[in-house]
Amino acid sequence: MSRSDLNISRWLDAHSDRGAGLQVLLNGAVLADVAGDGDHRLVVADVKLQPDTRSRLKVYRGTLLTSDQTLPDIPSAVITFYPDNLEPKVPAVGITCGLDLLMYKNNKPYFKFSVPSLPISALEDEVWTKFKHKNEHDLTQLVDSLKTVPYNTLTSRSQKLLLLKPEDAADFVDKFKDKELKRYSPITCATTLQRNSSEWNSVSCPVLATEIGQIYILDPQNLSILHQASVSVSKATPSVIRAIGLFDVEYRILIATREGLVCLLRRGWLEGRNVLQATTYIVDMVIMPADNFIILATMDKTLSCYSKKGSKLWSQELKQQITCLTLVPLKHLSMTLIGVGMKGGSIHLYRTRHFVDYVSIPDTPSSLLFGKMGQEDHVLVTITTSGILDIKILKRTADFNLTQQSTASNPILQNKPLPLPKRSKLFLEQSARERQNPIEMHQHFQQDLIRLRLNAARALVQSQGDQTGVGNDKELIKLSAQVLGLGPKFTLILNLENMNGDKALIDLTMIFHCKSSIYQLSHYVLRIPLVPPGLIYKAEIKVEDVSSDDFQGQNPVQSVKVFCTRGDDTHPILAATINMPPTDLNII
């Protein structure tokens, strides 16, 4: 391998498992030191939606699958956090399944948290108590009364009842009427928030968001609720949640919702505030660690950046649909890149809005992760929609050519002032005049500009219609023609110029072509004598129009073709068509 080969990609293909068969949702995988031995592993919640299969929790150590266990329900998110400061430090893995957060430690389940039930409307409660005691003929009436309650405040049991056909309703009610009525909202996304230290392995709290827009911050040790808040005043269904800061000091939780809102929740707030409203659906969101900028990927193939207050800083339209985002923190280069996974299997890396690198993978990525895996710090893990697990390692020597790029693409940050000349008296007078009559000057300028364009266009038309000045750059000869006379007798004057500075033209022949029914020429072949360098040879040909009057009318464009050939070569070195003016006998 040569040195140039090494520079082609900044990434090493460590592993690609086409048969992994992983189905992962966004944020459905994490990299964590789950065994506490410093060897970071990949934890994946493998979602299986088919009715006869169970979702699984899989742990990969390097390239090998080391643990595989079934999950009770379909997982929505995977998080990892250190629940305590006890040595040895072993992080817990939290999986949100339906209503529960399941905690695993050392690959064993050890704790479970269920989101609290929600209040039930009085009417619904009453209806279900009546179901217990009353007969079946009241059923339709009671079901109709349920319809008066807003649908989204009903329990899932009543919701299902309303969707059933009337004949199935009785069985359904019989089956469930003795069970306690409860209303829950499932967990849609989760993240972690560090509690009191920003060390990477300090204690952090799980943060859960439910479908109706409740946020729960949990105590990592006993899973009690430390803080509860709602996402927004309006209806908002969280889809992506990110937290930064420290729970005990100050924190910001940003929630992207299915409605395209981004809401902010800060310490002590019971209700989130809308920070921004995206124009379309939000695919994924990440928060830049240094300046808390919000990076949003939306359905319209756009990557946009907002300040923490919600004002748009930049947006970049990409060629493909974005499927996932990840932060690529590179401490040794003191920067953070944004990894953008796109449909079709390419991952682009952006440094703010500037494209720096790309990685291609076999298929559309469904989840992207960058971090420490095994002993290696800079590992990019991709799980694709078709279940391929792909692991790439960033080369130690990769520097992303930052020094070159920052100077080339950022004129605002130029340190060197441009070498401008000093302001002359003329310049000052001119600028004074410009300030006095700006409108007239602008109009004059525009007029002149239009005139210039018109002249240029005219000249172009003329040169295209005009046969004078046909040349051959390679042979350095030029032919120009002039037609004299009104007809039927014309004189054609041809100027053959030798543009070559040090070589004479020899052995040239000029051949004329025309329709013998229209024109008769004095010569059809003209042998050209030696033309010395830089001089012009002038030839004169008599042309006579021999056509009848009615034929002229039919064919107004009549031409004579001229070819220059060298020696016995059949290819002309120069060819020209001379348009002859029509013979106007009326004038004569």
Add this chain to the structure above:
Amino acid sequence: MGLFQKLALFLGIRKKEVNVLVIGLNNSGKSTVINHFKNDEDKASDIVPTVGFSIERFQNQNLAFTAFDMSGHGKYRDLWEHYYKDCHGIIFVVDSSDRLRLVVVKDELDILLQHPDVCNRKIPVLFFANKMDCKDALSSVKIAAGLGMDKIMDKPWHISASNALTGEGLNEGVEWLTQQIREYIVNNKF
């Protein structure tokens, strides 16, 4: 070199001193390999990740080795190239159970072999396919193939599977290295 020293060297009274560079990725077992060759009283019972580098001395067959035990951590790998010039042999330790990072090892090896201080010298390279006791360890043949060692034509190289904790395979490798360095010195000095 003084006349007396030359004479002493010629007679084999004075030991020849050679420098070897011990490199490899972090957690591959470089310090543990070196620890094995130290005298019993100097041996460390607990090996911690090396920071920067450390210098160890040991002897083998009348050659006094000075081993530069380099740190294999990513941020210290830039240091390696500063020691290429003065070394007589290279020991490259590979963690044979770390399949994921075999590509990283290959990358580092390529960088090493293309370095101007190494590529033009016939410097012997000894590979230890360490941690052979691990159950998912790759064989030394597989590692040699994975690292593309068959393409190393201009340098003598040798790979031996080893277990630095028990010392298995280490002596065999170092004997090969001693032999090569002897030849190297003879060919270059006289």
